Amino acid sequence: MTETTANAMWGGRFAAGPDAIMEAINASIGFDKRLAKQDIEGSRAHAAMLAATGILSDSDVAAIREGLLTVLSEIEGGGFQFSTALEDIHMNVEARLKQVIGEPAGRLHTARSRNDQVATDFRLWVRDQADAAIQGLEALMRALLRQAEQGADWVMPGFTHLQTAQPVTWGHHMMAYVEMLARDRSRFADARARMNESPLGAAALAGTSFPIDRHMTAAALGFDRPMANSLDAVSDRDFALEFLAAASICAMHLSRFAEELVIWSSAQFRFVRLSDRFSTGSSIMPQKKNPDAAELIRAKIGRILGANVALLTVMKGLPLTYSKDMQEDKEQVFDAADTLMLALAAMEGMVRDMTANREALEQAAGSGFSTATDLADWLVRVLGLPFREAHHVTGTLVAMAEQAGVDLPELSLAQMQSVHPGITQDIFAVLGVHNSVASRTSYGGTAPAQVRAQIARWKEMLP
């Protein structure tokens, strides 16, 4: 084993440096370099506060704040040399600051610990991702609104059990996803509001004896207030878990829609045509156009849900306060956030580009006895039959049509009357799919007028 030198940041009581394996398992710089911007933002706010409270001199703090900007531009320019021996982003930045400005760099860590530092950096990062998720959702909602507007009165089959149930409108189906995504949006907004408290100044776990101003750093970083309990501040990762929970539900929604697009774009359905830009070909079957983006969106929820479970598992056994286990929070969240943003963007592109096949939708809307409920409702409304009896009469008619190999509107009046003599010619009006959807005017129903009202409401509400 080679003797290495002790860590320059915390090596005071160490005679030797870590084993190479220790260094490998301990280092987080390989991934937490993604927190560089937030780390430097947090350090600059902390330094400004140390000057304002007289804990450090103005000249030291000016050098620190300026030097941190230099380090940031080195990192953003790609010229920064990250060191595994320096473990993480916090110590990499501080060590470089020392090289750039010398002695004042060693004063930056006054009244602070890496525990409150990492909690702050990570919160800032997740907060940005919540904002990005909200933006991605709004873009997708706008794309769905455009589809809904175009086909507010196009008819298609509505399904239960993936069996034809009742005719609905294309616009109504698109707007169902707008509602789902709107709940996702409000979940991210909720999580963001709750996470927007500053851990900075909790120090290692107990607070500090220096006369710091936590309200000042909280405000500088755009937080609503400092967290009220220092133990909670350094040990809480609820903000990341809430983000992952919201992301999981959102990804589940995207996956359901992706599943529909896979089905709808098949030759058997032909409900939609996906654009060339969002499909792929087969290397052997020249006729194929595959909905790969939809399939990948459907699959990617696994990573997001996995991250959620993984972080809950990391956290569930930890006594207060910080344990190094918590370093395992970042990669999961990074990957889940990247995955979600990509899935949102891909879905937005697919929806923006796709063309609904109005004729195929309409043809399918009328098949499968989809207006049987309308028939039963007519028997109730016009002949005064109890619904149960109307259901039975309709069932008999459906069986008759099925036997004859025709759809309900193709039965003759005489055939209808053989099942119930009270039926008149008027009944044929309700058997058409357009009449069927137009009649569903109850609030939230599929009637084009209702759908247009919902579209107008959302266009008003979306920025």
Ligand code: ARG
């Ligand atoms: N790299 C560490 C992490 O991500 C930073 C905090 C280290 N704190 C400590 N007490 N060792 O969690």
